[in-house]
Amino acid sequence: MRRNKKERQKLLQDTIVETPFITDEELAEKFSVSIQTIRLDRLELSIPELRERIKHVAERKLDDEVKSLHIEEVIGEIIDLQLDQSAISILEINKEHVFSRNQIARGHHIFAQANSLAVAVIDDELALTAKANIRFTRQVKESERVIAKAKVVSGDSEKGRTIVEVSSYVGNELVFSGQFEMYRSNTTQR
């Protein structure tokens, strides 16, 4: 549906606030206009380009610090972290992540992003995956950007286990979901 410029710019602004990691291509498709139009809109509205927006978020000091592993061991880039509550990371799918034959992302990379995020969100020096129940809901292609969101949903302090649910999206499409049962050493917090 075409809209007038004012309407479109209002919606564009709202959309970027809600989903800050949306690309110009996705915005152009969403509003049925050219990528050039989106770029001009952003210019007029002083909204930085995607790369700058991601950098900005990444440079913002995370509220918490990863404890259970070295931050460079996380697959993807962590952009938000609240220990024992939630975490978000971004993984850009490139050539090394896909099957050479069909450019579909290999499951274990999508899994690795989600699993390492489930480890990172645990507020403990030791966190290991005990079990996982996962589902690949849509193929991910080369050059797509996967945003994984982890949520700590419950803990069983007697067994020393914590359940983390991870949902991964491309745009607003769910591509992966998983429930991870994490083993941890310190179980006093939940």
Next chain:
Amino acid sequence: MRRNKKERQKLLQDTIVETPFITDEELAEKFSVSIQTIRLDRLELSIPELRERIKHVAERKLDDEVKSLHIEEVIGEIIDLQLDQSAISILEINKEHVFSRNQIARGHHIFAQANSLAVAVIDDELALTAKANIRFTRQVKESERVIAKAKVVSGDSEKGRTIVEVSSYVGNELVFSGQFEMYRSNTTQR
């Protein structure tokens, strides 16, 4: 339990036939003798060392050929393959596979070995993972060797799905088990 040399050599031979990828260290522990004793036993029995045994198996032409992906895309080395039936691969865990903090293998590498084997066993040009239910049953440490065994257990030709069960071992200890529901394009065979 100590045994006399003749008994031990007989058992050693049987053990290597059953579990050809057992190390001299593991054999020494199993028979409560020194590694030197095991080496002398192997020499007397003309059993090649582990590295040679693995090479020998790897050089033997596989009964079938991987169809669903390029063989170099398999994580680990495939040493046996019967399409739509079973497959075996070996992955040596080294520095790049472990958490720097505790030298425990990261779950996604163990998962990647199992998942790529589940893809490789499918007799189809297109095989993708739809779901998986996995369990990490014992920590794997740096320099251990993981042997993954995949078995095709059933297929649902209407839905185009095939179930593959993968069990991964270090020595004879189960370290990982998973049930993978695989999507495939061609469903005529099962």
